[in-house]
Amino acid sequence: DAKTTQPPSMDCAEGRAANLPCNHSTISGNEYVYWYRQIHSQGPQYIIHGLKNNETNEMASLIITEDRKSSTLILPHATLRDTAVYYCIVKPYNFNKFYFGSGTKLNVKP
Amino acid sequence: SAVISQKPSRDICQRGTSLTIQCQVDSQVTMMFWYRQQPGQSLTLIATANQGSEATYESGFVIDKFPISRPNLTFSTLTVSNMSPEDSSIYLCSGIQGGYGYTFGSGTRLTVV
Numbered sequence: 001d002a003k004t005t006q007p008p009s010m011d012c013a014e015g016r017a018a019n020l021p022c023n024h025s026t027i028s029g030n031e032y033v034y035w036y037r038q039i040h041s042q043g044p045q046y047i048i049h050g051l052k053n054n055e056t057n058e059m060a061s062l063i064i065t066e067d068r069k070s071s072t073l074i075l076p077h078a079t080l081r082d083t084a085v086y087y088c089i090v091k092p093y094n095f096n097k098f099y100f101g102s103g104t105k106l107n108v109k110p
Numbered sequence: 111s112a113v114i115s116q117k118p119s120r121d122i123c124q125r126g127t128s129l130t131i132q133c134q135v136d137s138q139v140t141m142m143f144w145y146r147q148q149p150g151q152s153l154t155l156i157a158t159a160n161q162g163s164e165a166t167y168e169s170g171f172v173i174d175k176f177p178i179s180r181p182n183l184t185f186s187t188l189t190v191s192n193m194s195p196e197d198s199s200i201y202l203c204s205g206i207q208g209g210y211g212y213t214f215g216s217g218t219r220l221t222v223v
Contacts, residue, residue: 036212041216042216042217043202043204043214043215044202045214046211046212046213085152087152096206097158098143098204098212100145100152100153102152
């Protein structure tokens with residue numbers, strides 16, 4: 001079962017930072033936060049994951065609040081190609097099934 | 111990470127028929143999964159494809175409707191049986207290679223008429 005809450009849609013201007021929030025107020029101590037995105041007509045793509053520390057990779061940054069009840073995915077310089085549905089998922093590291101929630105449709109506009 | 115190929119990429123089928131979707135991974139994966147994505151909806155997990163044994167189905171999905179095979183660590187099939195228009199969806203397979211990340215195929219877009 002999905003344990004996360006995300007806004008259904010967001011807009012972002014091209015070149016600006018896109019900040020996508022996710023609420024996971026019932027997260028357990030052994031559950032990680034994962035982010036995937038699905039560009040239209042493609043399979044979901046892994047973006048980033050974290051437990052409690054902030055994480056950064058070449059695609060994005062993940063900011064997790066100290067109480068771990070929410071997180072924010074940051075795309076530092078959004079491009080039109082970042083238009084996609086972004087999914088926030090929580091699961092234990094050693095549990096292999098991903099259950100997707102409804103996600104956030106990010107619209108990057110020129 | 112692994113690259114997953116699915117075929118067919120799309121198909122239009124008559125109601126009452128069956129379609130088998132193939133999923134090929136370019137390297138061994140520890141686990142494989144099948145998902146359904148109905149039009150405008152998120153992904154729903156159908157089952158875990160177990161190598162050499164029967165698949166493990168999620169609530170609401172049964173083997174008679176969605177038989178799954180996984181003969182080895184790089185290949186799996188999903189059959190959508192006795193199709194109706196309600197089965198029109200995108201079907202995706204995914205695999206995990208230890209670690210943390212799922213890799214997904216690009217999906218099979220099925221239309222039942």
